[in-house]
Amino acid sequence: MNMHIADGAIDDTVARANVRRLAAAQALTGANAAVVFATGSIVGATLAPSMSLATLPLSIYMLGLAAGTLPTGMISQAFGRRAAFIAGTACGALCGVLAAVAILYGSFALFCFATFLGGVYGAVSQSYRFAATDSASATYRPKAISWVMAGGVFAGVLGPQLVQWTMDIWPPYLFAVSFLVQAVVALIAMVVLAGVNAPKPAPAQMTGGRPLLEIVRRPRFIAAVICGAVSYTAMNFLMTSAPLAMKFCGLTLSDSNFGIQWHIVAMFGPSFFTGHLIARFGAAKVAVVGLILEAAAAVIGLAGITAMHFWAGLFVVGVGWNFSFVGASALIVETHGPQEGKKVQAFNDFIVFGLVAIGSFSSGQLLASYGWSMVNMVVFPAVALALAALAVAALMQRRAVTS
Numbered sequence: 001m002n003m004h005i006a007d008g009a010i011d012d013t014v015a016r017a018n019v020r021r022l023a024a025a026q027a028l029t030g031a032n033a034a035v036v037f038a039t040g041s042i043v044g045a046t047l048a049p050s051m052s053l054a055t056l057p058l059s060i061y062m063l064g065l066a067a068g069t070l071p072t073g074m075i076s077q078a079f080g081r082r083a084a085f086i087a088g089t090a091c092g093a094l095c096g097v098l099a100a101v102a103i104l105y106g107s108f109a110l111f112c113f114a115t116f117l118g119g120v121y122g123a124v125s126q127s128y129r130f131a132a133t134d135s136a137s138a139t140y141r142p143k144a145i146s147w148v149m150a151g152g153v154f155a156g157v158l159g160p161q162l163v164q165w166t167m168d169i170w171p172p173y174l175f176a177v178s179f180l181v182q183a184v185v186a187l188i189a190m191v192v193l194a195g196v197n198a199p200k201p202a203p204a205q206m207t208g209g210r211p212l213l214e215i216v217r218r219p220r221f222i223a224a225v226i227c228g229a230v231s232y233t234a235m236n237f238l239m240t241s242a243p244l245a246m247k248f249c250g251l252t253l254s255d256s257n258f259g260i261q262w263h264i265v266a267m268f269g270p271s272f273f274t275g276h277l278i279a280r281f282g283a284a285k286v287a288v289v290g291l292i293l294e295a296a297a298a299v300i301g302l303a304g305i306t307a308m309h310f311w312a313g314l315f316v317v318g319v320g321w322n323f324s325f326v327g328a329s330a331l332i333v334e335t336h337g338p339q340e341g342k343k344v345q346a347f348n349d350f351i352v353f354g355l356v357a358i359g360s361f362s363s364g365q366l367l368a369s370y371g372w373s374m375v376n377m378v379v380f381p382a383v384a385l386a387l388a389a390l391a392v393a394a395l396m397q398r399r400a401v402t403s
Helices: 013-047 056-067 069-079 081-105 108-126 141-150 152-166 176-193 212-216 219-248 253-268 271-281 283-303 307-334 338-370 372-377 379-402
Strands: none
Touching (some): 013 056, 013 108, 013 152, 013 176, 013 219, 056 069, 056 108, 069 108, 069 338, 081 176, 108 338, 141 152, 152 176, 212 219, 212 338, 219 253, 219 307, 219 338, 219 372, 219 379, 253 307, 271 283, 271 307, 283 307, 283 372, 283 379, 307 338, 338 372
């Protein structure tokens, strides 16, 4: 049942203005994640009592990402998207300040708490892509999602460059200044988001629609959630482990920063045209291509341990993540009506990032115990599961149409 307003009844002027602000915020917010992921495992290895805990701060970040999704939805539903955005950027600023303090005092626990707050900030930023669709026509929604995600291209440049320029300004406190600058960037994002046209929902918008359980039981929703979870988990496995694996392989911090920088560019760069691909070929087909690319990145990772292998693998998994995750997000938008959006989107993000957080806790253990090859091999069964889920959903939808 199509519950969306007809395209002709919607003027996308407000949506386009919001997309510009949300894309800028995506660039600024993405710098937070870029700083955390470029430095987290290295700082973790310095502060942690055991090398097996080196990637724990990154896992805690993903835990914060999962924990922040439902509160983001509830705040958005009760007070409007803008209130959630402001709360999220405040968490981002605290992340930077507390991480710097943790480095100064050598506190692993405080550093983990800081990355948790960074994850909450990241959870709020995940709602940017859905916020872009709130006032958009059905034909503009995939493009709105894609353009907002494209803001992450600038995060891919900004975040790692912040690390490169500031990492050793305050010796011997490596990366302390990087996190302080990241806090300032979060405050700038707060100013940008304050101008988003996202009023508090009217009472009629806070009720109505189908029960959540009715929506989430549908095969298309289940397939979209599995696709999003696998897409993010596979990418996260490789991204969080790569900087430490590169260090183990004798590569430099500059090599690591370069790899993460182009990985983030690859994650968001395709967003300039992903929306058009989805409009032409459909969200499911684009997601399938993305999943295959993620598997290809794991093959590259298994092929060698030179800097070029790491860079190529990180770049390819970034492109694969973009296609599969944007495709999964577009599938989610197709499963709900206007009154159901915030609760369905928050539930989707909670499941997706909850699973990503669970998977993230094992990446450091896998790397420490079994090496970089095992981290790559885990990607294959996960991708196979997502492809199977999309195939089953497509088959059931085809049968429903013909019956």
